[in-house]
Amino acid sequence: MAVASGTLSATADGAPGIRRDAAISPLRRLRNGAWWGVCGLAMALLIAPVVWIVEYVVRGAASVWHWSIFTLDSTGVGGGLRNAIVGTLWLTLGVGVLTSLIGIGSGIFLAEFAGRSVFSTLLRSATEVLSGIPSIVFGYCGYLALVVGLHWGFSALPAMIVLALLVVPYVAKSTELALNQVPLAYREGGEALGMSKALVLRRLVMRSAIPGILTGLIIALAISIGETAPLIYTAGFSNSLPKLDLLHNQVGYLTYASWTFYDQPSAAVQALAKEAGLLLVFLVVVFILSSRLIVRMTQRYSPNRVGGGGRRSARRAARSALRVDNLGPVSVSPTTASQDGIARH
Amino acid sequence: MDDEQSPAARGPVTGAEAPRSPASPLEDAPGAGGTLAADSRARARWQAVSHRSLQWGTGLTSVIPLAALAAMLVILLVEAIPAIRYNGWYFLTGSTWSYGNSYGGILHTGGVAHPAGARYGAWPQIAGTLESSAIAIIVGLPIAVGAAILLVEKAPRRVAAAIGLCIEILAGVPSVVIGLWGLFVFGPWLARHLYPVLAHMPNVPILNIFRGPYGPEGLLAGGLVLAAMIIPIIAATTRDLLRQVPETTKEGAEALGMTSAEVFLTVQWRWVRGGLVGAAVLGLGRALGETIAIALVSGSNLHLASNIYGTMTTIAATIVGQLDAAQSDPSGLAVKTLAEGALVLLVITLVVNVVARLIVRRSARGASLPVGAGF
Numbered sequence: 001m002a003v004a005s006g007t008l009s010a011t012a013d014g015a016p017g018i019r020r021d022a023a024i025s026p027l028r029r030l031r032n033g034a035w036w037g038v039c040g041l042a043m044a045l046l047i048a049p050v051v052w053i054v055e056y057v058v059r060g061a062a063s064v065w066h067w068s069i070f071t072l073d074s075t076g077v078g079g080g081l082r083n084a085i086v087g088t089l090w091l092t093l094g095v096g097v098l099t100s101l102i103g104i105g106s107g108i109f110l111a112e113f114a115g116r117s118v119f120s121t122l123l124r125s126a127t128e129v130l131s132g133i134p135s136i137v138f139g140y141c142g143y144l145a146l147v148v149g150l151h152w153g154f155s156a157l158p159a160m161i162v163l164a165l166l167v168v169p170y171v172a173k174s175t176e177l178a179l180n181q182v183p184l185a186y187r188e189g190g191e192a193l194g195m196s197k198a199l200v201l202r203r204l205v206m207r208s209a210i211p212g213i214l215t216g217l218i219i220a221l222a223i224s225i226g227e228t229a230p231l232i233y234t235a236g237f238s239n240s241l242p243k244l245d246l247l248h249n250q251v252g253y254l255t256y257a258s259w260t261f262y263d264q265p266s267a268a269v270q271a272l273a274k275e276a277g278l279l280l281v282f283l284v285v286v287f288i289l290s291s292r293l294i295v296r297m298t299q300r301y302s303p304n305r306v307g308g309g310g311r312r313s314a315r316r317a318a319r320s321a322l323r324v325d326n327l328g329p330v331s332v333s334p335t336t337a338s339q340d341g342i343a344r345h
Numbered sequence: 346m347d348d349e350q351s352p353a354a355r356g357p358v359t360g361a362e363a364p365r366s367p368a369s370p371l372e373d374a375p376g377a378g379g380t381l382a383a384d385s386r387a388r389a390r391w392q393a394v395s396h397r398s399l400q401w402g403t404g405l406t407s408v409i410p411l412a413a414l415a416a417m418l419v420i421l422l423v424e425a426i427p428a429i430r431y432n433g434w435y436f437l438t439g440s441t442w443s444y445g446n447s448y449g450g451i452l453h454t455g456g457v458a459h460p461a462g463a464r465y466g467a468w469p470q471i472a473g474t475l476e477s478s479a480i481a482i483i484v485g486l487p488i489a490v491g492a493a494i495l496l497v498e499k500a501p502r503r504v505a506a507a508i509g510l511c512i513e514i515l516a517g518v519p520s521v522v523i524g525l526w527g528l529f530v531f532g533p534w535l536a537r538h539l540y541p542v543l544a545h546m547p548n549v550p551i552l553n554i555f556r557g558p559y560g561p562e563g564l565l566a567g568g569l570v571l572a573a574m575i576i577p578i579i580a581a582t583t584r585d586l587l588r589q590v591p592e593t594t595k596e597g598a599e600a601l602g603m604t605s606a607e608v609f610l611t612v613q614w615r616w617v618r619g620g621l622v623g624a625a626v627l628g629l630g631r632a633l634g635e636t637i638a639i640a641l642v643s644g645s646n647l648h649l650a651s652n653i654y655g656t657m658t659t660i661a662a663t664i665v666g667q668l669d670a671a672q673s674d675p676s677g678l679a680v681k682t683l684a685e686g687a688l689v690l691l692v693i694t695l696v697v698n699v700v701a702r703l704i705v706r707r708s709a710r711g712a713s714l715p716v717g718a719g720f
Contacts, residue, residue: 035606042491106404134634196392226519
């Protein structure tokens with residue numbers, strides 16, 4: 001490809017006196033400008049809500065900010081957000097454990113053992129479809145099956161299970177993609193040394209796939225922190241500090257504070273809703289930035305060529321493996337996965 | 346080459362384990378002190394066991410998403426059966442939503458317990474779900490696609506990275522935060538600045554849907570908030586599709602003297618349009634299921650929106666908003682009816698998602714331009 005473009009530019013350079021765009025009529029030039037103008041407008045309309053929302057959140061919280069939200073629990077008439085912050089972290093911890101167990105295991109199976117059978121296609125499709133199910137449906141099922149059906153009551157474990165299932169597709173997909181991007185030579189080298197497949201996986205393949213897996217996990221946790229609807233039905237809410245147990249005790253969390261405190265009569269409680277919103281946005285931005293940092297750090301050290309053969313540049317391959325940034329996601333996966341599949345085999 | 350690079354590649358992430366890595370990989374097998382033959386036999390057995398347990402263990406976890414999907418369908422179906430029998434087709438076509446007289450004693454109709462006068466018609470919610478999602482996709486799709494085109498084709502690397510961050514943040518902002526923004530900032534802004542202009546549209550077909558009384562909360566506000574929420578999904582997907590278009594095809598078009606817009610419309614557009622349909626439908630799926638934001642901005646009205654600005658609600662918003670009321674129904678029918686609503690929503694989104702993925706997959710396999718698809 002480099003050779004091809006080199007030739008092209010040489011030809012262009014080799015024709016002195018001919019302006020490259022001499023043949024373009026004013027009308028076409030106008031149409032070109034209009035086209036990109038419309039695209040620019042679209043870009044402005046994409047960026048505007050981001051700036052607007054962040055501005056609203058920051059300004060709204062800044063005017064009422066008080067640091068005691070970290071030391072006081074919420075009460076009906078004011079207080080702080082300590083119980084909600086601890087509850088959110090507790091739920092996130094549980095979600096992290098569950099979703100990495102299921103997601104990474106599932107990704108390993110799909111990448112290493114499943115091959116391309118009907119069954120594996122079914123598993124992949126189910127994982128992708130799961131990411132498109134509304135979170136309220138997850139929540140209501142969790143409510144019916146776990147909270148009521150198993151008599152667990154509104155508590156931490158149903159919430160963790162529901163959230164973990166909600167975000168598991170992101171972890172599974174990023175694990176599978178990351179494993180698929182590990183150079184074949186790593187595996188061949190390991191097997192040539194007589195290592196078993198499990199050992200190759202653990203010692204060689206997993207290590208270079210970890211950044212991609214980690215990125216997916218971080219994005220998954222960022223999504224789970226921002227969820228409200230499934231938690232209303234599973235975690236309930238509590239004004240006291242979570243006991244860090246799993247069953248029968250309701251747990252507070254930040255999104256609930258935003259969701260219900262905003263229209264309370266007390267101004268102090270309304271302030272908590274705004275502050276919870278700022279904390280949520282802050283947490284999500286930190287998660288997104290840290291996943292980007294991981295991608296950047298590992299791209300710097302990543303090999304220039306991934307896999308043998310294929311004209312696709314390795315940088316692009318690495319990007320497509322590590323980038324799970326589109327939170328909407330797994331959306332891209334069918335395209336990316338199948339085309340990468342073509343590129344690899 | 347790979348040998349030289351591999352330590353560096355895993356250096357930064359596995360720092361904690363680094364001291365162990367110089368050891369021979371074979372050391373992991375047990376019985377390292379035995380004779381060579383026994384050693385290798387033990388190692389082979391160990392390898393077989395570890396391989397099989399890894400395969401079965403990970404295989405078990407990979408079934409969980411499928412099982413969860415099936416379990417959700419079964420749970421909702423079983424829970425909803427009495428409601429389906431009681432409500433019949435009225436659930437899909439009727440417009441009255443009433444818990445009945447909870448002090449009037451429990452009646453039994455066809456074996457289903459219910460309060461006197463309970464009637465559940467979810468048509469306004471179903472229509473509200475479809476209408477708000479349609480607005481979201483009509484507004485959001487052009488914005489997302491246009492922005493993605495500019496991002497991939499024109500934006501310098503650093504700008505593209507910054508805008509990529511914007512897209513991620515918009516996708517990551519919790520829906521409750523976007524909902525509150527819609528309720529307190531965006532909705533009132535629309536009612537003050539945009540709606541007065543729209544409401545004075547000329548009285549001709551299509552444009553006349555904008556005429557009429559308006560308020561800050563309602564269908565259009567909800568649809569526009571949904572648009573903001575699905576734009577990042579569609580934009581990110583479009584961006585990825587565009588980046589897969591091979592450079593050589595673009596260079597070929599440029600060599601023919603086309604302007605950059607013409608290059609886009611003749612080359613990239615044909616390359617990505619199939620995938621775009623899939624991306625749009627994925628965004629649609631997200632809009633159909635959005636709960637919290639729409640519950641805040643829609644005005645929570647269990648009747649059909651009176652005009653495009655009218656208050657309304659969606660299936661998802663009803664489930665989250667009506668639980669307290671439903672739990673007070675002593676016969677339990679209200680909770681089961683909400684399960685029926687969740688089932689309808691699940692089926693709608695399942696169909697939308699499966700269709701979207703089929704489209705995306707087909708367009709990925711049979712890329713419309715043959716050049717470059719083979720490698």
